[in-house]
Amino acid sequence: MGGRGRGTFGDVEAGTRTAEIVARLREHPVGAAIKDRGQLERALASPSAVLFILRGDGLELAPALRRIHAAGKLAAVHLDLVEGIGRDHVGVRWLIRAGADAVISSHGHLVRTVRASGVVAIQRLLLSDGASIAAGLAAVERAEPDLIEVLPGAILPHVRDLLAERVRVPLLAGGFIRSAADVDAALAAGAFAVSTSSPELWGRR
């Protein structure tokens, strides 16, 4: 078990694609959440090792993903948020052919499809109330993602106890991570990395 938190969640098998992305994020634990071309340019020039593509034309991502790889970085693409891509196995296949190293979704059936396709599957766990956490954890257990991203990540320190018993894979925190203190609090609460659209945090280690 690695990371600098008081007991991070889960672990990964060495030598896998998941292990590679986890290792890159542990080295640079603030991933860059990208919503537009300007942010992409800043992220390419930043120390962030993993870029999270949250918006854009999903059908035309290949050139951007090639640039990300050429910069020595990895890319996770959010299947539910990019435009133009079907939320189905064909859409997943398209993103993988375009060069996505990881695919993110809130939907368990898509997460299973991603995992079966051989790239890293990240399942979003949306924390709105107790019922949503129970339902989300059950969905995670069925889908068996490689990684989980909890949102809003800023509240992870408050709800860690609700997740500790049932989360068995490494945890990312995203959403309303606005300050260095938010980053440190999420890592201390057990996240192995965070994602944020605040460029001033992308170099934090």
Place this chain on the structure above:
Amino acid sequence: MAPRLPEVLLEVKAGNSWPPRGHGLLLHHLDLDLLVRIAGHTEDPLVVDLDSVDGLSPDRRAAAFVIGRLGIGTIITRHAPVAAAAAALGGLALFRVFAFDSTGLERSFAAHPRSPGVGTAISPGLVLPYLAARDRAALSGPLVGYGLVRRWEEVEACRRAGADSVALARSGPEFSV
């Protein structure tokens, strides 16, 4: 006139013990029969999460039943037409906005009816202190923090962040009244 909201609402769902008297209650994830029984047995201010009641369809008829027949003055719903209908009936409607990240908040709030008598229930309520000031200022009031608030210091933090009322879950390790 739309009802006033207490500063703290104790969350009540199926399986909870009966809450202490004298507090506002937020009823959610229970069935219609239990909702009717509670409405008939308390004078405390009630708020209902209409979308989570088994046996109710989250629509205008349900809003009319809850407000008109049960006398419950405030409903929470994520359905904008239902919120507007409840407000037209003289109730206070709280349009439920989900704030998982800034993009999600923007999208969720875009559907807000922004009409008189319709406030905002932001979920999770716990996120309120983490919102940027401009995001908080944009939310239509009255503003209720709803979801995952389990400790009194979290209630206070949400109040300081601008919540008119905060729903307190009843099963936290530090919960006491």
